[in-house]
Amino acid sequence: MTINQLLSDLNENQRKAACMPRQHALILAGAGTGKTKTIVSRAAYLISNGTPAHRIQILAFTRRSASEIVERVRMHLGEEAQGLKASTFHTWCISLIRKAPKVFGCKGYSVIDRDDQLQLYKVLRGKAQKSELPSAQEICDLYSFARNTVQSLNATLQKKSPECLHNIKKISEVMLAYEKRKKERHYLDYDDILDVVAQQMTVSEKTRIWVSSQYDHLLVDEMQDTNPLQWKLINPLKENVTLFCVGDDAQSIYGFRGADFQNVHSFASRVDNSITLKLQDNYRSTQEILNASNWLLSQSALSYGKNLTAMRGSGKKPELHTFINEWEEGRWIAEEIFNNKQMGEDWKNNMVLVRSGYAGRVIEGALLAKDIPYQFIGGTKLLESAHIRDLLSVLRIVGNQQDEIAWMRFLTLWNGVGEVTANKLIERILFLDGYDQVIKLLKDSDKLPLSAADAVGAVIKNQNNVSDALLDSFQVLEEILAEKYKKQEWDKRRRDIQLVRKLAEKHTSILGFIEEYLLDPVHVTQIDRKENDDVVTVITIHSAKGTECERCYVINVSPGSYPSSFSIGKEDEIEEERRVLYVALTRAKDELFVTRRGYSLWAEDKSKVDDNAESENYFLNALPEGLFNEIIHRHKLWNVDNDAPDVTEHVDVGINIGNIPPDPQEEEAEESNASDWNHMVDNREAFWLSELRCADGYLHRSNSQSKSHKDSAGIAEELDGDKMVKKKLQIERNKQMENHSGIKIESCSAYYDTKKNVCVFGELIAENKSPVNEYKEVQLVVYDSDGELMAREYTNWTEFGLMQSFDFNVDLSDFEMEPSRIKVYPTNG
The missing domain is CATH 1.10.10 (Arc Repressor Mutant, subunit A)
Incomplete structure (x- = not known):
């Protein structure tokens, strides 16, 4: 495609942005308005009109976004665009530091x-x-x-x-x-990488001239997510380099990291002789979907000035589904996706948007139960995984002998070496002159096997071939890693090693490889999945910017979640929560399903809601009539007559949810209704015990509709070959440890199933209203009826605001006796 063909595909405002003369510009690009296409067209236009490709620097927030822009420009211009560069802010700054380490005072870091x-x-x-x-x-x-x-x-x-x-x-x-x-x-942390370049450009005219002399144009993507430090990087360049910044203030969702969308709002006043263009023609969604997102922004006290128009015209009205709880929500979504597949739809046409990795676990369990293939994007990234960090520690110590953190991780891998012994070895290593002496010390140590020295030697031998260095060192370390992770799906973890080697293939520098992937870690799915893989995508909203899908499910849009209860009383955080939901709603192309959970929504008495801060701030209050099709799902459990059918009501109204009683586990029954309520609770317990089962370590509902009975001891029968819950276990808490740590165990449940697994899940609350500190693990201790120890396990929890979540799945098949009680408490290891 020629540049003229590329430009002819743009609308009027996109073309104005792409073809403007050399002038500072801010492009306000709403969701689905062709932001990336406009950046690509701008770069292609500049190159076609005489700007050398290497004189253009593109800054994006992920490696994937940067690569996509460059690839698309090269697709249009071919060899003419070969010198074009695009990178993240951190990668750009580290490249400047490596070009002139003495200028920035970072030689050997x-x-x-x-x-x-x-x-x-x-x-x-x-x-x-x-x-x-x-x-x-x-x-x-x-x-x-x-x-x-x-x-x-x-x-x-x-x-x-x-x-x-x-x-x-x-x-x-x-x-x-x-x-x-x-x-x-000789360490540089993430903040140093940006700050050292920004400071030098601010105080040193020579440095500022040297950096700006390399570029004619700076194209910045996702401008709304830049923070003041990143603006401090850009600002000194505007005297000699033309800024072309693209962003959407309504999609600024990284305030917790310091992002300041005033970098967009105040652009005109900060940058003299700049112009602002708006892109509001949406090419992704139908108007009915955009009506919902437009309405959400219109309820803000801030003036976003956005009203997106769908170029695709009209389509299906979005649906708002209310469920009793997350299990019903997850099961319905899985069934919808499965049924659509049966009708000829591809799996990949479905995207489920969640707030966090933990929030997606029930969805994952529901998909697994239906054998639906899926990928999860937004959890732990590959090079952040513990087993990969263990392997990389040996590369890091060869890259920097002074890296005591890497030495500590590497040395404590070996049996019999604790922190005290490791510290003594590190104190000696840091003063050795070169790796010949290091290898000798490792070989001579009576605390280490010879394989420790062999692992270091394998990397030294392959310093110029990172992929081979990884392979050879892994062959030495495999046995000890397999032992360490034998209870944590080692077979799956082992496969990750090949993915890391794939990342390393193009690298001839250990430090270069580590820097690139520490600065912008990749998810396993980014390497392991191909674009045409037919799988459902479960994705965190913060990872979803720039993505789109035919059918999107935005889950748990309930009071206390939108906005998060932790943001109540903080207007700026509430507005960021609104923008998070806006990002989620604007991913859908054809169909949008918003779900929420009835037990957390409304009390039966509306007067109680008025006193509830979470409900008062709920974003879906006062929905205009007809904006959504509302569907209420009532399970037969909630009717005293258990033979009553499920009820699904389709109505074109606003927020009227109807008379769904609150979850009996969350709300105490009023005394006047005690007898009826207790009957419901008994039914609910029987239902839970009959339908709970364990799959891949997660508790979730079975699809079985079989009935179950429980005796006075609370034991459920095993039916239809399911892995059923046999009994609920008594939980003891270590109050002394909780008081010391300031962390309370909440909502903890423990079950023993017929396959001899103990399944435990719960939450922790930080009493001091701050993120949980060095207590990074939960300890589980299991005892039999004689008080004998059966198992002791540790697990990290998943961070989610001030509330932390954890779960265990412990195999007790080697024991004849059944567990009787457990202890659960936070620990710092």
């Missing part, structure tokens, strides 16, 4: 990630009580937020943790000690 930062903060914070110092995680987050927002520690504490202001001196001492340790060990 290596990059550490967030987990490495946290480990350093844990050491430097020490064992101070929570009353003396915030947790290591909190200090780490405050430090990063202050740097990304270019604020003082005092201002950051006032905004994020005012309760910690009285400890500002001690907090600052820990942060300064952290910076000193980084300098001693």
Whole structure:
């Protein structure tokens, strides 16, 4: 396709943006309005009109977005676009640092990630009580937020943790000690990478001229998600480099990381002689879907000035489904997807949008129960996985002998080597001159097997071939890794090694490989799945920007979730929650299904709702009549007459949900209704025990409609060959540990099934209203009726605001006796 053909495919405003003369510009591109197409066209236009491709720098927020833009420009222009560069902010800055390390004072430095930062903060914070110092995680987050927002520690504490202001001196001492340790060990953290370049360009005219002399045009994608530190990077260049910034203030959803959508709102006042263009013609969705998202923004106190128009015209009205609970919600979605497949639809035409990895577990369980193939995007990224970090530790220590964090991880892999022994070895290693001496020390140590030295030697031998270095070191480490992860699906984890090798194939520098993928980690699905793979996509909303799908399910749009209960009382956070929902709603092309859960929605007495902050702030209050088709799903459980049929009502109204009683586990029955209510509770318990089963470690409902009976001991029969719950287990909590940590175990349930598995799931609440700190694990201890220990397990929990979630699935098939009770409590390991 020629440049003229490319430009002819644009609408009037897109063409104006792509073909404007050399002038600073902000392009406000609403969802589905062709943002990427406009950036691609702008780059292609500049190159076709004489700008050398290497004089254009494109900045995006993910490697995937950057690569897509470059590939599309090259597809149109061929060889003419070969020099075009696109990267993330961090990758761009690290490339500048590597070009001139002395200019930025970073010669010989290596990059550490967030987990490495946290480990350093844990050491430097020490064992101070929570009353003396915030947790290591909190200090780490405050430090990063202050740097990304270019604020003082005092201002950051006032905004994020005012309760910690009285400890500002001690907090600052820990942060300064952290910076000193980084300098001693030649570390650069994520914030350093941006800050060192921004600072040098601000204070040094020579540096500013050197950087700006490399470019004529800077094209910035997702401008609304830039933070003040990133603006500090861009701002010095505008004297000599033309800025072309594209963004949508209604999709700014990274405020918790310091993103400031004022970088969009204030662009005209900050950048002299700039122009602003709006793109509002939507090519993705039908007008009915856009009506819902337009209405959501119109309810904001902020003036977004957006009213997207569908170029595709009219289509199906979005549906709003209300369910009793998450299990019914997940089961219905899986059945809908399955039924559509039976009618000839592809799996890949379905996308389920969730708030977090944890929030998607019930959906995953429901899909597994129906044998529906799916990919999950947005959870732990490949190089953040524990087993991959273990393997990479040996590469990191060869890349930087001073990397004590990597040394600690590598040395403690070996049986019999704890932190004390590892620290003694590290103290000696840091002062050795070269790797010949390091190898000798490892071989001579009576604490380590010879294979420890062999693993390091394998990497040294292949320093210029990262893929081979990974293969050879893994062959040495495989046995010890298999033992460490034998209870954590080692066969699946082992397969990840091949994916990492695939990433490393093009790299001849260990540090270059580690830096690239630490700065922008990839999900397994980004490597392992092909574009034409026919699978359902389950994706977190924060990972979904730029994606689209024919049929989208946005789950749990309930009070307490939209906005999150943790944002109540904070107007800026409530608005960001609104934008998160806006992003989710605007992913759908043809059909949009919004679901919510009845037990968390409304009390029967509307007067109770008026006093409920979550309900008062609920985004779907006062829905205009006819905006959604509302469907209410009532399960027969909620009728006292258990023979009554399920009821599904299709009505064209607003928020009227009807008389769904609250979940009896969440609401106590009123005394006047005690007898009827207890009857419902008994029915509900029988229903749960008959339909709960374990699949891949998760508890979820069975599709079986068989009835079950339970005796006075609470034992359910096994029916239809399902893996049924046999009994509920008594749970004991360690109150002393909870009081010490400030973390309370909540909503914990434990079941023993007929396949001799103990399944436990629950939540933890941080009492001090702050993210959970160094207590990163939950310990589970299982006892039999004689009080004998049967199992002891640890698991990390999944972070979700101030509420943390965890689960266990413990195989007790080797024991004849049944478990009688369990203990569950937070631990710092």
